[in-house]
Amino acid sequence: MTDGDLLQDRRQYVADSENRFVEELCELLRIPSISTRAEHAADVARAARWIAEKMRRAGLEAVEVITKEGQCPLVYGEWLGAGPQAPTVLFYCHYDVQPAFLADGWRSDPFQPVIRDGKLYARGAVDSKSHVMIQLHAVEAALAKGALPINVKYLFEGEEESSGAHILSFVREQPQKLHADYAVASDGSMPDRGQPALVYALRGIVSCELRVQGPARDLHSGHYGGNVHNPAQALCEILAQLHDENSTVTVPGFYDQVIELGETERAELAQALPWIEREWHEVTEAPQAWGESDYNLHERTGARPTLEINGIAGGYAEEGFKTVLPAQAIAKISCRLVARQEPAQILRLLADHIARLTPPTVTSELRSAGYGEPAVVLELGTAVMEAALTAYERAWGKKPLLLREGGSIPIVASFERELGLPMALMPFGYKGCGAHGPNEHVYLDMVQKGIHTMLHFYDELARQHAAAV
Amino acid sequence: MTDGDLLQDRRQYVADSENRFVEELCELLRIPSISTRAEHAADVARAARWIAEKMRRAGLEAVEVITKEGQCPLVYGEWLGAGPQAPTVLFYCHYDVQPAFLADGWRSDPFQPVIRDGKLYARGAVDSKSHVMIQLHAVEAALAKGALPINVKYLFEGEEESSGAHILSFVREQPQKLHADYAVASDGSMPDRGQPALVYALRGIVSCELRVQGPARDLHSGHYGGNVHNPAQALCEILAQLHDENSTVTVPGFYDQVIELGETERAELAQALPWIEREWHEVTEAPQAWGESDYNLHERTGARPTLEINGIAGGYAEEGFKTVLPAQAIAKISCRLVARQEPAQILRLLADHIARLTPPTVTSELRSAGYGEPAVVLELGTAVMEAALTAYERAWGKKPLLLREGGSIPIVASFERELGLPMALMPFGYKGCGAHGPNEHVYLDMVQKGIHTMLHFYDELARQHAAAV
Numbered sequence: 001m002t003d004g005d006l007l008q009d010r011r012q013y014v015a016d017s018e019n020r021f022v023e024e025l026c027e028l029l030r031i032p033s034i035s036t037r038a039e040h041a042a043d044v045a046r047a048a049r050w051i052a053e054k055m056r057r058a059g060l061e062a063v064e065v066i067t068k069e070g071q072c073p074l075v076y077g078e079w080l081g082a083g084p085q086a087p088t089v090l091f092y093c094h095y096d097v098q099p100a101f102l103a104d105g106w107r108s109d110p111f112q113p114v115i116r117d118g119k120l121y122a123r124g125a126v127d128s129k130s131h132v133m134i135q136l137h138a139v140e141a142a143l144a145k146g147a148l149p150i151n152v153k154y155l156f157e158g159e160e161e162s163s164g165a166h167i168l169s170f171v172r173e174q175p176q177k178l179h180a181d182y183a184v185a186s187d188g189s190m191p192d193r194g195q196p197a198l199v200y201a202l203r204g205i206v207s208c209e210l211r212v213q214g215p216a217r218d219l220h221s222g223h224y225g226g227n228v229h230n231p232a233q234a235l236c237e238i239l240a241q242l243h244d245e246n247s248t249v250t251v252p253g254f255y256d257q258v259i260e261l262g263e264t265e266r267a268e269l270a271q272a273l274p275w276i277e278r279e280w281h282e283v284t285e286a287p288q289a290w291g292e293s294d295y296n297l298h299e300r301t302g303a304r305p306t307l308e309i310n311g312i313a314g315g316y317a318e319e320g321f322k323t324v325l326p327a328q329a330i331a332k333i334s335c336r337l338v339a340r341q342e343p344a345q346i347l348r349l350l351a352d353h354i355a356r357l358t359p360p361t362v363t364s365e366l367r368s369a370g371y372g373e374p375a376v377v378l379e380l381g382t383a384v385m386e387a388a389l390t391a392y393e394r395a396w397g398k399k400p401l402l403l404r405e406g407g408s409i410p411i412v413a414s415f416e417r418e419l420g421l422p423m424a425l426m427p428f429g430y431k432g433c434g435a436h437g438p439n440e441h442v443y444l445d446m447v448q449k450g451i452h453t454m455l456h457f458y459d460e461l462a463r464q465h466a467a468a469v
Numbered sequence: 470m471t472d473g474d475l476l477q478d479r480r481q482y483v484a485d486s487e488n489r490f491v492e493e494l495c496e497l498l499r500i501p502s503i504s505t506r507a508e509h510a511a512d513v514a515r516a517a518r519w520i521a522e523k524m525r526r527a528g529l530e531a532v533e534v535i536t537k538e539g540q541c542p543l544v545y546g547e548w549l550g551a552g553p554q555a556p557t558v559l560f561y562c563h564y565d566v567q568p569a570f571l572a573d574g575w576r577s578d579p580f581q582p583v584i585r586d587g588k589l590y591a592r593g594a595v596d597s598k599s600h601v602m603i604q605l606h607a608v609e610a611a612l613a614k615g616a617l618p619i620n621v622k623y624l625f626e627g628e629e630e631s632s633g634a635h636i637l638s639f640v641r642e643q644p645q646k647l648h649a650d651y652a653v654a655s656d657g658s659m660p661d662r663g664q665p666a667l668v669y670a671l672r673g674i675v676s677c678e679l680r681v682q683g684p685a686r687d688l689h690s691g692h693y694g695g696n697v698h699n700p701a702q703a704l705c706e707i708l709a710q711l712h713d714e715n716s717t718v719t720v721p722g723f724y725d726q727v728i729e730l731g732e733t734e735r736a737e738l739a740q741a742l743p744w745i746e747r748e749w750h751e752v753t754e755a756p757q758a759w760g761e762s763d764y765n766l767h768e769r770t771g772a773r774p775t776l777e778i779n780g781i782a783g784g785y786a787e788e789g790f791k792t793v794l795p796a797q798a799i800a801k802i803s804c805r806l807v808a809r810q811e812p813a814q815i816l817r818l819l820a821d822h823i824a825r826l827t828p829p830t831v832t833s834e835l836r837s838a839g840y841g842e843p844a845v846v847l848e849l850g851t852a853v854m855e856a857a858l859t860a861y862e863r864a865w866g867k868k869p870l871l872l873r874e875g876g877s878i879p880i881v882a883s884f885e886r887e888l889g890l891p892m893a894l895m896p897f898g899y900k901g902c903g904a905h906g907p908n909e910h911v912y913l914d915m916v917q918k919g920i921h922t923m924l925h926f927y928d929e930l931a932r933q934h935a936a937a938v
Contacts, residue, residue, distance in 0.1 A: 036788075036789030036790060036791070037788060037789055038788075098791055098792075098793075099785070099789065099791055104687065105686070105687070105796075127689075162789065162790070189692070203691060205691070205792070207790050207792070214753075214755050214756075215752075215753040215754060215755040216753065216754035216755070217574065217754075217903065217906050217907060217908075218573065218574070218905065218906035218907060219752070219753060219905070219906055220596075220876060220904045220905040220906070221775075221777045221779055221803060221805070221905070222672060222674070222805060222874075222875045222876030222877055223658070223770065223874075223875050223876055223900055223904070224749075224752075224753060224770070224875070225770075225775040225777040225803075225805050225875060226716075226760050226761070226769040226770060226773055226774075226775040226777075226805070226875065227749065227758055227759060227760045227766050227769045227770055228753050228755050228758070228759055229755065229759035230777055230778050232778040232779075232780070232781045232800075233708065233709075233711075233712065233777075233778050235705070235781075236704070236705035236706075236708040236709045236778070236781070237705075237708075237709040237712075239702065239705040239706075239709075240702075240705045240706040240708075240709035240710075241709075242702075243702065243706075247695075280693075280696065283684075283688070283693075284683075284684040284685065284688060284693060284697050285684055285685035285686075286683050286684040286685070286697050286698065286830065286831075287683075287829060287830060287831060287832055288829050288830050289696055289697070289830070290696060290697055290698035290830040291695050291696045292695070297696050300695040300696045301692065301693070301694075301695060301696055304695055305695075306690075306694040306695040308690045308694040308695075308699055308702075308792075308794060309699050309701040309702050309705070309783075309784065310690055310701075310784050310785060310790065310791060310792055310793055310794070310795075311701070311783065311784035311785040311786030311787075311791070311793070311795070312701045312704075312705070312781050312782065312783045312784065312786060312798060313781065313782055313786035314778075314780065314781045315778065315779050315780035315781065315801065316568065316779060316780040316801065317780030317781060317782035317799055317800070317801055318568075318780075319505070319506060319507070320505030320506055320568065320631060321505060321631070321676050321779065321801060321803070321838045321839075322505070322567055322568055322779060322780070322801075322905065323567075323674070323676070323777075323779055323803055323905060324567075324779055324780070324905050324906065325777060325779070326779075326780070327574075327906075329781060330786055331701075331786070332784065332785065332786055332790060332791075334690060334694075334790070334792055336690070336691060336694050336695070360756060360757055361755065361756060361757050361758070361759040362755075362756060363756060369790045370790075405691075405692075406691045406692050406693070406694060406695065407689060407691030407692055408691055431692055434686065434687075435689045435692070436687065436688070436689040436690075436791065436792060436793050437686050437687035437688055437689070437793065437796075438686065438687060439686070
């Protein structure tokens, strides 16, 4: 049996299993594994057990749900039957999701997946349960139709959307269990459904909450309006000073560790610009682009840091009207980081700046929201990166673009730092799929292509690794 | 029987009824008559029926609950037994309340009144159900112990905290039913529990909602942070420009219809300043006062207009963290008005200003929240004002201060404009009682003194009216 026949067999298995594969993805999507809300801890644990069961059914061995008090479980499984000469790849995905409420503008219950027009709608559909299932279904197909040419380890995380603390400590404490030659993190999105793209750079992140306190209690805005500094107003006055008229962050020192892009890289990034611009208009429908005028959209997203207001609240903003002068107002703020920006240092710089901006009529407090990760730039030209490029090209029929991406996958920095592995990111989402927003969805044809990509990847990596050593 | 004996009898009746009077106030406070939330419409209607029943038991006649489709009921009752030579007084109170949630910082359920340390805690305790019950219990005591020396009409409103539309149309359409010689609006607060104060000026109000829209949907802040103008940030940038560094409102034309105070009035207002300053510190516990430096606290509150942010919301500001770039952000804004400022004109000026401040990267919309009233200044030296001054002095043992007040009672402007009645405001609350905030309460001894004040007022007005005609 030739390699080509074997691949054909595996593709046939995938085609024959299509309905079951979709139904299994739906099953996982029905579990509201929202890691950032404590009341969903049992759902996160249920999702972990469900995945462990699927790993066993796919033919993986040494499957376990790794629990730790107060943290969300990891799920581990491996297949090492390719032998010691073959390379070992550590695969990462996350199975937890962002919060979602019907009232946020969902057309259907975010935890009751529905298919409309080739798209599967549910919270977690693209970020990132389809990635979990692409990995499990691909390895199932490969193992069902003969042995894999590589050894595989899978480590799936349940708190990527919250602290990420469990996997970070696990990677530090158990590097031998995760010993491998390469790592692959499967998560993220491409700027076009028909054009594959490989991400080699991710922004870091640090997040915090700013609380501005004025009076000790909510007051009547008739009695105290004009003589008490309204904390909602003071909050706005502080936040409005965090960017200048060129959309540049005003925090002193904020850009000190940012590295300017070279001309070669700028030219490479410009190749993806048409896709990125088209996708930007299609997805955002914003009146016009915003940001630093010296950088194009790709550069603003992938190579420049940001300071973003993820939430503001103060007083009464619901139905009706309440003439209250609120006691306090809050903002949730996150910074996306690039190059050598350190999360803890950026938080300190921001806290110092906000303390300086706070007028004596109110008090303010900036608190860390608990996690931060520096940016990551992956090495190009490694066997794992080359195998991924070829696999995408075969599955999609097009050479992948190379992208810098604006999001953050904390574990990628940790894998680099702790395990020192050459790594590739393998995203199968489309940026217009509404990750983190309402009506999140995934294109079922992209899920299918994702499985095919992985089947090519197994073979390609075995080849590239043999060529490299 | 002398007038003094009669008064003594009535006071004895009040003393004997104290427990029942408090219990009846509690009964009314248990009804969550929140006019601004549609789901409480049945509670508002229940409160109206309850008040009508109490009016009948107090000895009032022609009692009716006046309903109108889609609006909150009015409650009317009268006693005209003093005859055509005696003056007729139209009394106004409101029985609806602001929203209240335990989570806002209440020590106990806002709709389960409890007494702690001589204070009765519940939403509406001071604003304004104690005023409703002071009026009903005073007239009950007077009618129980002989006839009143004046004719009385009571018109109680159920949507003062929302649109106020019903009473305004009723006053316009039925002036003959409300025909009277004087009017009294009983609502509001004094700056000291032991020092009565009579308010002769109220600020007007106009309220609106500002909505800033950026992208068409919530976005991932990693993918779009740095290239889409965050509407929460844009909202803050707009709101931060509405005051200058001297706390002055920047809306062009905003102060055009404001009349500067004369030196005589400034000197009179300064007399109440020590009370107002003490109360300010005690109630607000804010780090330091804010506002226009050319005006003292009394003037800022009573004679200067404001622009206040009553609520802001955008993105995810709850437990945990959601790295969302929100599609929109909103602010609830109200302006307190003075002198000749017209609500509709101020709203237009504000809308024009905000349209100019809105950058091309987002869109904004300013919508009226549905009601507005100009400021009111009542004539001093009228029979009703003199009677009120004397009544307070007798009940409290101290000459009342004269105050300009920062709040708004829309009906006062309407009574002035439509009925042309000389008018007095008779507040029995204390400013530190938490109107509109959590742990709203009323001092039971002030409620008692309020009833005594009204008993004095009946006699005094009959005397002043006879002297005037």
